[in-house]
Amino acid sequence: MLYKETGQYKSSYKSDHAIFPLIQDKIAFSTLMFIAFLIVPFIINSYWEKAILVPFLIFSLAAIGLNILTGYCGQVSLGTGGFMAVGAFSTYKIMTYFPDLNIMIIVLISGLITAAVGILFGLPSLRIKGFYLAVATLASQFFLVWLFNKVPWFYNYSDTGQITVSERLMFGIPVTGATAPPYATYLFCLILVVLLGFAAKNLIRSKMGRSWMAIRDMDIAAEIIGVPPLKTKLSAFAISSFYIGVAGALYFAVFLGAIEVTESFDIMTISFPVLFMIIIGGLGSMLGSFLGAAFIVTLPIGLKFIMVDLVGLSAVTAKHFEITIWGLLMIIFLIVEPHGLARLWSIAKEKLRRWPFPY
């Protein structure tokens, strides 16, 4: 009853192809946007910003990026950490060479640079498939992290090998650096996520997105009906890397402020969690990218709260427990719902359509 589409007639192709074809979806999305843009910025504090909202937004972007490549184009990648590092270090280098450039432009250019790197590392995908490709993408992860760690030019010859962000303003308000107020960093990320999220959604519904899915479903058949594999795979790598690069730029400039490449962009801290986000959220689903990111960002916080504050374990033991429970949840989740949270949501929608009647 709550969620029925009866009576909502579409009289034009345009309305039929809308992103949110149902009035309920439109209302829900507008409410969400209203809360996100007009209410949250006024009540946000530093804890919510640093611990939950900003990492959630940044990892959503990374998850969208990886979902484009893995969920929509079917190319499994384990190199997310390396590509995020490219975004971060491009931001750093552009910031040092062009001190007056707007931070929004810097972030987007970093995304473009990452896209170029992504194309380069996507080249083997034309020949290698499946797990062979997954392992081959690890090469990019290790190589890129090694490069940023060992070539001093990238971190401006600093003694520690760390890179630190300097303050940048948007409309007179600092969005990067230590003095940035929580609402500014939050809004900056939110705007990028909303814009890029809509762009991704539309790309997926375009000819390009359909050819990605054709390649994913069966690449030989797709090639025979005229989908060029070279162009399609490389475009997926480029666009996916663009999103991941922007996420990396934000991760460095807005979220952490100072990073050390081997720690911040490690395969265990970035690549696997992001892959798990899209699997737990739902492969090939935009909503899934957000749900997965929310799940993975909030889970450790919740676990830590239970372990340290409620049970009273020491931090080290709690950490071990956290790892164990984290792994258990991964396995249980995969067994119970291998198609992810997005699938649970679509089941819930089916139920809501008839609720409160049984059928």
Place this chain on the structure above:
Amino acid sequence: MSVDLLNFIETVLNGLMSGVMYSLVALGFVLIFKASGVFNFAQGVFALFAALTLVGYQTGQVPFAHLINELFGTNYHNWYASMPNFLAIILTMITMIALAWIIERLVLKHLVNQDPIILFMATIGLAFVLEGVGDLMWGSDVKVLDVGIPSGGSTWLEEATIGLAAEGSDYYGMYIDVLNVWATVIAVILVITLALFSQYTKTGRALRAVADDHQAALSVGISLRTIWILVWAISGFIAMVAGIMWGTESGVQFSLSLIALKALPVLILGGFTSIPGAIIGGLLIGVGEKLAEIYIGGYFETGALENWFAYVMALVFLLFRPQGLFGDKIIERV
């Protein structure tokens, strides 16, 4: 012989030996992949877990000691002072077999017929669980593992080779760690045993049948579940051997589980489905890595190529043979 040539030989020998260590880990991967189609990322953590358990049994640690101590304020540490090596090893083997059984019952059984990537993610989850449980059970401090395998430079080889260099050059002889020689010997014995087992026993034939074709194997009455438990147990055993070798060399600690990442390029180089591939791939990567470190590494002032060189090397091979050197030929139909 010139000193350069001798150095070259020494590098190649050392490379071959470290390659054997990689092969040991890759072997476990291949066995599981062939029999159950699971890309088992937890293989490295298997090795860590086995090594931790072995040390725990050897020194008589109380499992979950510091967890119990923290929760109940008790002070348990050790049950007994020490245990003979062979007994500890046998107990560890039993633990690994039990572990294989648990994994089959609790994880694999429920994931039959899922996408390979789902199974892969499940093994990553498994890696997390085993790492956490291992740390909770035995503590996360670095431990010394000693099961009586000799280690250190081989003086015999050093003396034997010192005379080979030309007169008057300051050549000190070749340096080879005895531990690596032992590792090679044990690996060779292991591989021969495995080959004989799969060739001449009934279970071994069943194992090969499952690897060839699941459905056909089922239809002639082979129990897939038994075979899976068996294969995971064998992999656990291989992981234990690898864990002992690597643990003796560098201590038992978390970084031991990262040898899985070392074994991945070996796998793609040799092919996921080939046991000889795992061995030859391991040797190639071992030699390539050592040679690169010495002959190419010098041109980069930065050094430390070993993190990625193996991957790039495997990638170059893959460009010519997408299924690895010995992998099954990929046949695609529409």
